[in-house]
Each structure stands twice: as C-alpha cells, then as structure tokens.
Amino acid sequence: MAEDKTHPDAPLIERWLAEQQQWQKTFLTYMDSMVKNEDFLVHLGNAMRGSLLAGKPYPTQPPPAASAPETPADDKLDQVLFALRKLEGQVEDLRLTLDELKADRKRAPRKAQPPKPKEPQ
Amino acid sequence: MNEAGAEPERDQERELEALLELSRRGRLKLERLHEVLTTPGHFGTGATPSTVVYRENKLKLLRLLDESGKPREGRPPVLFVPAPVSRYFILDLLPGRSFAGYVAAAGFDVYVADFGTPSREDRFADLEYYVEGLVRRCVRTVSALTGEDQIGIVGYCLGGTLSLLYSALYPKTVRRLVLLTTSVDGDVEGGIPWVAHRMGLAGESYDNPRLVPAAEVKSWFEMLAPGSNSTIGRVSDLWDRLDDAPERLREVRTMASWVDDVVPAPGRLLAELYRKLGPGANGLMKGRATVGERAVDLTAVRMPVLSVSAEKDTIAPPEGVDAVRSIVPHAEIVRLPGGHVGIVAGRAAPALWKRTVEFLGEGRRDA
Numbered sequence: 001m002a003e004d005k006t007h008p009d010a011p012l013i014e015r016w017l018a019e020q021q022q023w024q025k026t027f028l029t030y031m032d033s034m035v036k037n038e039d040f041l042v043h044l045g046n047a048m049r050g051s052l053l054a055g056k057p058y059p060t061q062p063p064p065a066a067s068a069p070e071t072p073a074d075d076k077l078d079q080v081l082f083a084l085r086k087l088e089g090q091v092e093d094l095r096l097t098l099d100e101l102k103a104d105r106k107r108a109p110r111k112a113q114p115p116k117p118k119e120p121q
Numbered sequence: 122m123n124e125a126g127a128e129p130e131r132d133q134e135r136e137l138e139a140l141l142e143l144s145r146r147g148r149l150k151l152e153r154l155h156e157v158l159t160t161p162g163h164f165g166t167g168a169t170p171s172t173v174v175y176r177e178n179k180l181k182l183l184r185l186l187d188e189s190g191k192p193r194e195g196r197p198p199v200l201f202v203p204a205p206v207s208r209y210f211i212l213d214l215l216p217g218r219s220f221a222g223y224v225a226a227a228g229f230d231v232y233v234a235d236f237g238t239p240s241r242e243d244r245f246a247d248l249e250y251y252v253e254g255l256v257r258r259c260v261r262t263v264s265a266l267t268g269e270d271q272i273g274i275v276g277y278c279l280g281g282t283l284s285l286l287y288s289a290l291y292p293k294t295v296r297r298l299v300l301l302t303t304s305v306d307g308d309v310e311g312g313i314p315w316v317a318h319r320m321g322l323a324g325e326s327y328d329n330p331r332l333v334p335a336a337e338v339k340s341w342f343e344m345l346a347p348g349s350n351s352t353i354g355r356v357s358d359l360w361d362r363l364d365d366a367p368e369r370l371r372e373v374r375t376m377a378s379w380v381d382d383v384v385p386a387p388g389r390l391l392a393e394l395y396r397k398l399g400p401g402a403n404g405l406m407k408g409r410a411t412v413g414e415r416a417v418d419l420t421a422v423r424m425p426v427l428s429v430s431a432e433k434d435t436i437a438p439p440e441g442v443d444a445v446r447s448i449v450p451h452a453e454i455v456r457l458p459g460g461h462v463g464i465v466a467g468r469a470a471p472a473l474w475k476r477t478v479e480f481l482g483e484g485r486r487d488a
Contacts, residue, residue, distance in 0.1 A: 012137055019144055026148055026155070033159055043158040046381075050355025052157065052374035053381035055165050059336040081242035085178045089254045092177055096261045103265070 150363035157370045165378060167213030167233065169222040175262040179237025182259050184266070185213075185225045196230040197296075198263050198272040199481060202256060204279035205236040206338055206386045211379045212277060214466045215372065220474055224275075227478040230267060234259050234280075238384045244332040246387040248286070248394070249413035256287045260294055271296035271424075273481045277465060278302050278437060282398070285405075285422070285445075286412055292421045299477055300428040302437040302461050305448060307403040309441035312345070315400060327396070330388030339383045345435040376466065405448060419448050426452040427480045429464065429473060436461040453480070 010018075033040040039055075046058045070078075167183065170190060175182035184192050201221050203209040212233060213221040225231040236255070239246065263272050273296050276284030281303025288295045304312055325333065362373060397404040397411065404410035410417040426449050430442035445452050455476060459469050 012134060012141070015141060016137070019141060019148070023144070023148055026151055029152075029155055033155065037159065040158060047154060047158065047359065048356070049352055050357075050359045051381045052359065052370070052377040054374055054378045056382065058381055059334075059339050059383060061334065061336045078242040079245065082245040085242070086250065086254070089177055089250075089258060092258055093261075096258065096265060099265050100261075103268070 150360065153363050153367060153370065156367055157374060160367070160371065165208075165210065165382070167210045167221070168216045168219045169213050169225065171233070174232070174266060175259065177255065177258060179239060179243065180255050180259075181235045181237060182262055183233045183235055185221060185231040185233070187225075193225060193228075193230040194267075196228055197481070198230045198232065198267045198269055199224055200259055200263055200272055200274050201231065201233040202259075202274060202276040202280035202284045203234065203236070204277060205239075205251060205283075205390070206279060206384060208379055208382055208384065209233055209235040211462065211466050214379065215375055218372075218466060218470070220465050220470065220477075223471070223474040224478055224481070227482075229273070229478075229481060232259070232263050239332060239387050241332050244330045244388045247327075247389045247413075248283075248397075251283050251390065252286045252290065252412045253415075256283050257291065260287070260291070264294065269296075270294065273297045273299070275299040275477065275481075276301065276303060278461070279394075282394075282405075285419075285449075286410065286417055288424065289417045289419050289421050290412060290415060292423060295424050297481055297483075298422070298424055298426045299480060300426065300442075300445065300452075301465060301473070302431055302434055302442055303428065303445070304437040304441035305405045306441040306444035307399045308401070308406070309438050309444065311438035312436060312441060325388040325392035325395070327389055327392040330392060333386040333388050333391060335383045335385045338386050339381070342380075342383070342436065376462075379466075380462070406444065408448070422449050423451075425480070425483070427477070428452050428454050429476070430454075430456045431459050431461055431464040432456060433459060433463075434461040 008015075030044075034044070042057050043052075043054060046053045049058045051058050167185075170186040171183040172186060172192070173181045174184045187193055201209075201212050201224075203212055213219045216222070221231050221233050234255070260272060260274070264270060271294055274284045274288065276282070276299070278301070281300040282305075284298060285300060285303065285305070288298050325331070362370065365373070396402055397409075402409075405417075405419070408419065410419075426445070428442060428445045428449075430437070430439035432439060434442070439456055443454050443456065446454050457464050457469070457473055459467055464470055464473050
C-alpha cells in the first residue's frame with residue numbers, strides 16, 4: 001500500500017498535491033495489474049458487482065442464445081448420457097455388494113470340515 | 122484582512138480539509154481492495170487435506186486426512202452431506218474455520234460428499250438418484266473402507282433432507298443423524314419453496330426439466346436476503362467493508378467465494394422437491410414422502426437425531442426446521458443464534474461444531 005509521506009502540518013496545497021500523486025500511483029498500480037494479471041480483471045469485474053468472488057466471474061444470466069431450446073436430438077442424447085450415468089451407479093452398487101460378500105466371508109467363522117467318509121474295508 | 126473576510130476563507134479551508142480526508146480514505150480503500158484482489162487466497166476447495174475415495178458422475182467422496190497426510194483409520198466414521206445446489210466447501214471453509222476439520226480433529230474419520238457441478242444431462246437427476254444412488258453409495262463406500270456397519274451422518278440444508286430420507290429408508294446403516302438447517306415443514310412461510318410460490322412460478326417441469334442456471338439459483342437466495350439482490354446494495358456493502366483489515370477482507374473473500382459461487386441445479390430434482398415436499402403437498406409432515414417408488418416411513422428413523430436451526434435463517438426458517446419434532450419425536454432440537462451460513466462457518470459456528478462433536482461422541486458411548 002502506498003504511503004503518504006507528506007507531513008500532516010504541511011500547507012493544505014502541498015497535501016493536496018501529494019494526494020493527487022498518490023492517486024496517480026494507485027491508478028498505475030491498477031493498470032499494471034490489469035496488464036500483467038489476467039485474473040485481476042475478472043476479480044475487479046466481480047468487485048464492481050459488489051462481490052469478492054475469486055477464481056471465476058460473478059454468475060450472470062446466460063445470453064438468450066445459450067438458453068435457446070435444444071433440438072430433440074440433443075435432448076435424446078442427454079437422456080442417453082444420464083441413463084449411462086445411472087448405469088454407472090448400478091455397476092458400482094454391484095461392485096460394493098461383491099465387496100460386502102467378500103468381507104462377510106472373511107469375517108464369518110469357518111464351518112467345521114465334514115468328516116471324511118470312511119474308506120470301505 | 123479583517124475578521125469578516127477571514128471567516129469565509131477558514132470555512133473554505135475546512136471544506137478542503139474535509140474533502141482531502143475523504144479523498145485519502147477513498148484511495149486507501151481502493152489500495153486495500155487491490156491488495157486483497159492480488160493476494161492468493163483460499164477459495165474453491167476445502168481447507169483440510171483430503172483424498173478422493175469414490176467418484177461417480179460429478180460426485181467425489183472426500184476422506185479428510187490428518188496432519189501427516191494419512192487417513193484417520195480406526196476412528197468412528199462420519200459422512201457430511203452438503204446441499205447439492207451449492208458448493209461443498211462451506212463445510213470445510215478455512216484453516217481454523219472448518220466444521221468438517223473440527224470434527225476430524227475431535228477424533229472422527231470424516232468424509233465429505235462433493236456433489237460437483239451438474240452438466241446439462243444431469244437435469245434429469247431426481248430424488249431417487251441422489252438418495253438411493255449417490256448418498257447410499259457414499260455410505261456403502263464409507264462402510265466398506267472402515268468395516269463399520271453404521272456411520273454418523275451430518276446433513277446440511279437440502280443435504281439434510283437427503284440424509285433424513287436416506288435414514289428412513291436405510292435406518293440400520295445410520296448410527297446418529299445430525300440435521301443442520303433442514304426444513305421439513307413445507308407449509309411454513311419463507312425459504313426457497315415459498316419464494317417460488319409467492320412469485321407465482323409454475324415451478325420446474327419434472328418431465329421436461331432444464332438445468333436451472335446458477336444465476337437463477339442465486340437470485341432465489343438473494344430474494345431471501347434483503348439488500349443482497351441489488352448491485353448498488355452489494356457495491357455499497359463492499360465499499361463499507363473496505364475499511365476492514367486485509368486479513369478480515371481475505372476471510373470475507375473466502376466466504377464470498379462460496380456465497381456467490383452457486384452451481385446450476387437439476388430441474389427434475391427441484392420440481393420433485395417442490396411438488397412432494399413444498400407448500401401444500403408438504404410430504405414429510407403429512408407422511409406422504411416417496412423416493413422413487415418407495416414410500417418413506419419416518420417412524421423407521423429410530424437412531425438418535427440432532428436437529429439444529431438458526432434464529433435468523435431466511436433460507437430455511439427455524440419454525441420449518443424445528444417442526445421435525447412432530448415427525449421424529451425423539452429428535453433433539455437446538456436453535457442457535459445466527460443465520461443459515463453463519464452457524465456452520467461464521468464466527469459463532471464453533472458452538473454448533475462443539476455440540477455436534479458431543480452428539481456424535483455420545484453415539485460411540487451408546488455402542
């Protein structure tokens with residue numbers, strides 16, 4: 001942060017001039033960051049909307065083109081994709097069930113071995 | 122110069138002094154803002170080191186690690202279920218201000234469900250997908266990793282609704298249940314369903330759902346927080362805050378990075394929640410809630426339950442949260458000072474964290 005080195009008892013005109021110089025420095029600091037740091041513009045834009053949200057732009061309504069109705073083919077593709085997601089979950093359920101069965105088998109006490117049949121004499 | 126001539130000159134000088142001070146204060150605020158905007162901060166992810174133990178679609182199940190980067194094996198497992206319409210890291214916000222981190226440090230093996238950001242195809246996700254699918258598989262994964270048949274569950278906001286429904290369907294797998302700002306009475310005025318109701322919106326379509334844009338989800342929350350829904354109001358608030366110390370501003374920035382970083386919501390889930398549990402239908406209170414084809418029997422929720430409401434909650438009004446006492450009569454009801462977000466991650470949040478740890482710990486003594 002820039003420091004104001006003007007003596008507080010200095011004449012008013014001098015303090016105003018010093019203040020003007022400080023503003024120039026502040027302005028240049030902002031300009032410098034805008035040029036060197038891509039994220040800074042996003043963050044500054046967010047601040048101008050009253051938000052300190054970092055890392056991404058403040059959410060705004062998508063442009064009308066983005067929310068245009070999809071074609072039936074898009075819709076079907078999405079339904080297929082989501083059905084695949086559900087299948088993925090069901091496969092995971094199967095895997096978890098198999099793991100549980102394996103764990104149960106390990107935990108269960110081994111059953112006594114049946115006696116060997118006597119050999120015919 | 123005589124006295125009469127000196128007086129206006131002194132007035133003018135005083136005005137210039139006041140203007141100079143105003144200019145200096147404004148400049149210092151802008152310098153502080155620059156400092157905050159250019160300092161790398163903590164945002165977007167949880168504060169506690171973690172490892173992903175399960176992935177499915179956009180979901181990541183995180184297991185918190187200890188200081189040496191190892192899982193807390195052998196400790197009682199606890200699963201945090203956040204709301205799928207917001208980012209999970211509110212439960213693990215900052216070092217020293219992390220609910221999940223606090224519970225882990227108190228001796229629990231903590232897991233956090235990060236539902237991620239839905240894509241367009243996820244607009245078809247419904248209650249069954251979340252409860253019978255994602256939440257159930259998270260619980261099963263935790264059980265498989267720990268060898269525990271029962272685990273503790275902490276559900277926040279809509280994540281609490283999912284947790285309650287899950288606990289009613291699979292009660293034997295839940296040792297203790299904590300519901301944080303989880304509204305169960307859809308007829309209590311206020312909260313998200315009522316915003317839609319009051320605005321006369323038809324609600325989302327179940328059959329032809331859309332992915333509700335993040336900005337729209339955010340606008341609902343803003344309608345419930347007077348002053349936050351106008352750019353001028355927000356800018357004015359931020360300008361006032363710029364008098365705070367940079368450290369405090371960095372905390373505000375982390376919180377803002379959660380509040381303003383909402384995710385799009387699956388339209389089918391919202392439509393189902395509104396139609397089944399919202400105003401009028403009020404499925405939880407009337408005992409008519411269903412998940413997929415299965416009826417939800419809340420009398421099956423026999424495990425110890427702690428329900429926490431926040432006095433100044435505009436998103437889940439405390440009356441709608443505390444109503445859980447009429448559907449789960451043995452639930453312990455606690456109302457804490459603060460708002461919906463403040464009680465889990467604000468300055469007063471440690472009161473909730475402490476009570477939660479005590480409650481989950483009592484569960485171990487029961488065992």
